[in-house]
Each structure stands twice: as C-alpha cells, then as structure tokens.
Amino acid sequence: MAYTRDQIYQVLEELGIRNWMRNAQVMGNDIHLDIVSPSPAMHERKRLEVALKNAFKENLPEANLKLNITVEAEPKAQEIKGSDLPGVKNIIAVASGKGGVGKSTVSSNLAISLSKMGFKVGLLDADIYGPSMPIMFDCEDGRPYSVEVNGKTKIKPVESYGIKILSIGFFADTDQAIVWRGPMAAKALNQMIRDAHWGDLDFLVIDLPPGTGDIHLSIVQQVPITGAVVVSTPQNIALADAKKGVGMFQMEAINVPVLGIVENMAYFTPEELPNNKYYIFGQNGAKNLADQIGVPFLGEIPIVQSIREAADVGRPAALQEDTVVSEVYMNIARNAVASLVERNNTLPPTEAVRITTMAGCSSNNNK
Numbered sequence: 001m002a003y004t005r006d007q008i009y010q011v012l013e014e015l016g017i018r019n020w021m022r023n024a025q026v027m028g029n030d031i032h033l034d035i036v037s038p039s040p041a042m043h044e045r046k047r048l049e050v051a052l053k054n055a056f057k058e059n060l061p062e063a064n065l066k067l068n069i070t071v072e073a074e075p076k077a078q079e080i081k082g083s084d085l086p087g088v089k090n091i092i093a094v095a096s097g098k099g100g101v102g103k104s105t106v107s108s109n110l111a112i113s114l115s116k117m118g119f120k121v122g123l124l125d126a127d128i129y130g131p132s133m134p135i136m137f138d139c140e141d142g143r144p145y146s147v148e149v150n151g152k153t154k155i156k157p158v159e160s161y162g163i164k165i166l167s168i169g170f171f172a173d174t175d176q177a178i179v180w181r182g183p184m185a186a187k188a189l190n191q192m193i194r195d196a197h198w199g200d201l202d203f204l205v206i207d208l209p210p211g212t213g214d215i216h217l218s219i220v221q222q223v224p225i226t227g228a229v230v231v232s233t234p235q236n237i238a239l240a241d242a243k244k245g246v247g248m249f250q251m252e253a254i255n256v257p258v259l260g261i262v263e264n265m266a267y268f269t270p271e272e273l274p275n276n277k278y279y280i281f282g283q284n285g286a287k288n289l290a291d292q293i294g295v296p297f298l299g300e301i302p303i304v305q306s307i308r309e310a311a312d313v314g315r316p317a318a319l320q321e322d323t324v325v326s327e328v329y330m331n332i333a334r335n336a337v338a339s340l341v342e343r344n345n346t347l348p349p350t351e352a353v354r355i356t357t358m359a360g361c362s363s364n365n366n367k
C-alpha cells in the first residue's frame, strides 16, 4: 500500500519539523525524504534521524524510509555576527553559568594544550570583572604596545609560553576594571578583539565573564564564535547555571554551536590515598547534564592542589610534561578539537576551517 504525502506531512507535523522538509517522493513503499536540519552538530542530526525513523515506523509501518538529512546555515545566525577576524581560523569561547567554577583555569590550560598540539593560539581575557590571565601566565607587567600594520595602528598582544594574550588587566588595574560596566566594557573588549594584531591563529580562546549577560551578547555580535565550551562543577546549583549558559548559545538569535561541557572539580584524590575518589561536589553532574541536553561531554578535571598552585605562580598546569594533570587537559583539548572539526566539516566552505588532522598534529596552516 502506497502512503500519501498528506500522511507524511502529518508525521512531520507531529514532530514539529514540517518546515524542515524540502522534498518528499513516494514510490510504492519507498518514501524518499529530504530534510534540512538547522543544526550543523552531528549528534543533533543523529537524534533527528532516530526520531524520524521511529515516528515513521510507528505511524507508517510499511514504509521503507530513505532519509537524506542536510544542513542549512541559519541566515539569522549570520546576520547577528560580525565579519571574520582576519588570520584567525577558529574562535572558542569558554563560558560558565556560575562564577568560580574554574572557567579561567580551563581557558588557560586549554590554550596551552592546543599550543602543545602544534596549533597557533591566542587568548583573550574577556573576564572584565576579574581578569586573571596576566597572573595565570606570569605576565602582569606585560604591556601590549602598538604596531603599524598596513598603515593602521594595531595592539600587539603580550606573548607568554607561546600564547598571544590580551587582557583588560593589561590596560587597567583590576579594581578599576571591576567597575567597568555595559557599553564601556563592551567597547574596550571590541577594541581588543578588532584592533589587535593577532597574526595567523588556529585558535583564539576567549575567556568570557561568568554568567550570561551583555558582554556575551556584545562578543557574539562582534565575532563569529566557532564554538563554545561550557565549564561546570558537578554541583546542582552550578549545573542549573551551566544549562542556562548552554541555552544562551543555543538561542535562535545567537546560534553558537556548543562544542561541549567540561566537568571541573569532578573529584578529589588525597595524595596518601591515591585510589580513593571523593566526589565533593557530587558525581557525574556535568556529564549527566551533557547527556540530558544532548551536547558532547569533553571530560572531567579532578581537584588537584597543583592546578591551583600552577595558576597562582603563573605557569598553567598543562605545561607539565607527561603528568596525570597535563594528560587530563590534553584529553579535553583533543575532544574539543574533535567536536570543532566535526562542526566545521558540516558548514559551507567559506566558513569551513582547514584543520585536517586531529589531536597531536598540525593544522593546514602549519604545513
């Protein structure tokens, strides 16, 4: 028995995706269906595929469904974003819903791990309420000076451990920066992004302020963020805020793909009891959240004294060679790159990023 188009429309209607259909052909029991997904994320397309197959099986059990799901970039997403930063291939924003969950520590160690993988990395400390990168990278006295590039005056980032860094902390005392609000802070940040001479970068990591606010909106309007990494502890109140953070990036008007969630302070292992794990903030909270809302889980970081000490002395822990801690960060960086490569592979060529190799290798840029 051949099904009718109306029956097909009804199934799509019930799934709430009628307007994602581009073509439907019925040939005997075969139904050829072309669907356009608004999300480039592979796992979301997989979810869509499963939902469609189940719905057809249930409602049109004899149909032999031939599904073709493609990705369509949302025009609205393009409208809100500024033009690409010349020379910068990928922009990763690191966010957290709640303050103090270790977002800046993750940003700094992510930047170092990406650099250890052979990528050219920049780091923008956009945490105007508490810029910490000058301390974390031991460059508090660093002063970005101006350089002439093609007849224009540009800000030259401070370089530490091979990472090009700009922070509002270089331009103002921390206590001064803390009172910056709204347009003033946004203007200073935009200037740091736009007027910096970043040179060629594979990744610009942006350490966002905690929460979801004006600064976040200002940044997503300034630059097309390739993907966001959301940091949370496993604690319930942190998770609720992390969910809001993910929600902000996934809003239709913002539409920044979330590369994944990192669980920081996942557990504590005392030195004298190396096989014991104490789940001080709860167990697997961020991992479960990632599963629940369908975004990748990038990995967990234990509470380790040396991570805090390394941040305080200005030598990020990921710089260590072959330690458990440096491997933890490297694993997260690899997962973030994997997530980003997958995301970029599904975008049209003009925005596609030319990273052809995975963790531990180099980008095309380095060929």
Ligand SMILES: Nc1ncnc2c1ncn2[C@@H]1O[C@H](COP(=O)(O)OP(=O)(O)OP(=O)(O)O)[C@@H](O)[C@H]1O
Pocket (backbone or CB within 6 Å): 096, 098, 099, 100, 101, 102, 103, 104, 105, 106, 127, 130, 132, 209, 210, 264, 265, 301, 302, 303, 304, 305, 307, 308, 309, 311, 312
């Ligand atoms: N895995 C960890 N183990 C031990 N200490 C950690 C870990 N992660 C972060 N810390 C420490 O926790 C504190 C808060 O970290 P961090 O400043 O990175 O948080 P944040 O989320 O960026 O904070 P803010 O809301 O101020 O931006 C710092 O003292 C840092 O050294």
